Amino acid sequence: MSSRRTFLRNFLAGAGIFASAKVLSAQDMQLSQGMGGTQMKRKGQSEASVQGHDIPVPVQTPDAPDLPFRLDGNIKEFHLIAEPVKQEIVLGRVVDLWGYNGSAPGPTIQITKGDRVRIIVDNHLPEATSMHWHGFEVPNDMDGSPGSSQDPIAPGGRFVYEFTLNQEGTYFYHAHMAMQEMIGMIGAFIMHPKEPHKPRVDKDFVILMQEYAILPNISVPNSMNMEFNWLTFNGKSGPATTPLIVRHGERVRIRLINLGMDHHPIHLHGHQFVITGTEGGRQPESTWGPGNTVLVGVAQSRDVEFVANNPGDWMLHCHLPHHMMNQMSSNVGPMSRRMGIPAGEGMEQGMGILRGGSPTSDENGPSLGRGLGVGSTAEQAISNSPLKAGSAMQHQDMPGMQMPAPDVSKNANSVPGFPQDAFMEGPMMAMDEMVDKPENYGLRPGWSGFTAGMMTFVRVLPPDKYDHIMNLQQKQKGKKTDAKHAWDGAQP
Numbered sequence: 001m002s003s004r005r006t007f008l009r010n011f012l013a014g015a016g017i018f019a020s021a022k023v024l025s026a027q028d029m030q031l032s033q034g035m036g037g038t039q040m041k042r043k044g045q046s047e048a049s050v051q052g053h054d055i056p057v058p059v060q061t062p063d064a065p066d067l068p069f070r071l072d073g074n075i076k077e078f079h080l081i082a083e084p085v086k087q088e089i090v091l092g093r094v095v096d097l098w099g100y101n102g103s104a105p106g107p108t109i110q111i112t113k114g115d116r117v118r119i120i121v122d123n124h125l126p127e128a129t130s131m132h133w134h135g136f137e138v139p140n141d142m143d144g145s146p147g148s149s150q151d152p153i154a155p156g157g158r159f160v161y162e163f164t165l166n167q168e169g170t171y172f173y174h175a176h177m178a179m180q181e182m183i184g185m186i187g188a189f190i191m192h193p194k195e196p197h198k199p200r201v202d203k204d205f206v207i208l209m210q211e212y213a214i215l216p217n218i219s220v221p222n223s224m225n226m227e228f229n230w231l232t233f234n235g236k237s238g239p240a241t242t243p244l245i246v247r248h249g250e251r252v253r254i255r256l257i258n259l260g261m262d263h264h265p266i267h268l269h270g271h272q273f274v275i276t277g278t279e280g281g282r283q284p285e286s287t288w289g290p291g292n293t294v295l296v297g298v299a300q301s302r303d304v305e306f307v308a309n310n311p312g313d314w315m316l317h318c319h320l321p322h323h324m325m326n327q328m329s330s331n332v333g334p335m336s337r338r339m340g341i342p343a344g345e346g347m348e349q350g351m352g353i354l355r356g357g358s359p360t361s362d363e364n365g366p367s368l369g370r371g372l373g374v375g376s377t378a379e380q381a382i383s384n385s386p387l388k389a390g391s392a393m394q395h396q397d398m399p400g401m402q403m404p405a406p407d408v409s410k411n412a413n414s415v416p417g418f419p420q421d422a423f424m425e426g427p428m429m430a431m432d433e434m435v436d437k438p439e440n441y442g443l444r445p446g447w448s449g450f451t452a453g454m455m456t457f458v459r460v461l462p463p464d465k466y467d468h469i470m471n472l473q474q475k476q477k478g479k480k481t482d483a484k485h486a487w488d489g490a491q492p
């Protein structure tokens with residue numbers, strides 16, 4: 001089943017949970033949405049070009065849900081619940097974030113230009129919040145600016161937003177409380193044009209970038225910290241990010257959204273793209289020029305488009321080196337080559353706080369600014385990776401984790417600067433099996449050892465492999481029930 005039909009099915013399943021007279025039948029809904037759901041796809045046809053309907057392909061937000069709506073007359077009604085969420089950003093690392101409807105980032109909202117929308121926002125947080133519609137041309141009292149355009153939404157409170165949208169492009173919603181933004185409270189809001197832009201795309205993806213500072217052994221991000229050690233695409237860090245699956249030859253749009261403290265230069269391997277849109281909407285074609293890296297600044301969005309004409313598994317990642325790491329570790333410099341912080345010590349010793357001397361001294365200088373990483377955990381006997389090569393296999397018996405033989409030269413310890421990318425004095429640890437999912441099928445063995453932070457793949461696949469992954473996806477979706485946080489029609 002095509003992804004678009006899968007989307008529709010899930011979309012309708014979500015909307016159909018409640019049996020209200022206002023809810024249209026599945027068929028009505030498809031037609032009202034203009035998604036041509038009753039038209040059958042002809043064999044060999046592009047997934048986006050269903051005969052008789054020239055309508056945009058819905059976006060996919062890998063690893064984040066879509067928000068269903070219900071129709072009240074001609075108003076599309078959405079329901080967002082601001083609430084604390086448990087989010088597994090990589091396997092085994094569950095953190096406490098705040099988001100919407102059980103997810104951080106919140107679910108993706110999709111509407112069509114000209115739609116009248118109503119968004120019910122319930123605040124299930126322990127403090128006041130506000131909901132801002134970033135870049136929306138709406139009446140001032142619908143803008144969600146706390147204090148100036150409305151009162152903040154009290155804990156347990158509700159605010160109902162309603163407006164008509166005459167824009168198109170990649171927008172987003174977020175809490176307009178600075179610290180709440182930094183603990184996850186943002187979601188994508190896609191405004192589709194009535195007719196697809198030309199040239200039309202076959203696949204349309206959303207990637208939302210966030211960053212967190214989370215000390216080892218703690219599950220709550222420190223939103224005041226300005227040094228981040230967890231960097232996510234749609235709430236996941238590599239290798240837990242889900243690759244974007246495209247068929248060889250398709251035209252692809254990727255909508256990149258950034259709301260954090262850093263700008264992210266997003267780089268695609270193997271292709272040139274053009275920037276076709278910003279947080280202000282579509283850019284005229286006369287502005288398009290080739291590139292392969294786009295800087296997505298804070299509070300900006302960028303749409304890029306390309307023809308996936310080069311088969312293979314291509315990396316798509318932020319090119320800031322520290323944003324391609326998880327639990328950033330201080331494995332650089334002389335500090336890592338001698339005995340570090342002992343396990344079981346108190347806060348001052350264990351967290352690497354200086355015990356004497358000037359911070360820029362020969363002794364302390366090299367470790368400055370790297371207080372968050374593996375080096376500051378009490379789980380390791382020593383600060384970084386001063387293990388002997390002979391003991392590099394210590395994780396080999398962890399299920400699903402592959403630890404290849406040490407791959408460093410005999411004189412590694414005497415080379416200034418070593419180690420940089422060697423982990424535990426050996427090659428990267430892979431965990432392919434632990435992050436196994438349909439979209440990862442057929443990736444080169446060991447790939448996960450080199451995937452972290454803001455990294456994912458654009459997999460440009462030949463038809464047989466593409467179809468195989470679509471089938472695997474379908475089987476998996478049959479098993480999954482993730483309606484727990486879906487809009488349930490609850491009334492106050």
Ligand SMILES: [Cu+2]
Pocket residue numbers: 262263264265318319320323454
């Ligand atoms: Cu970055």
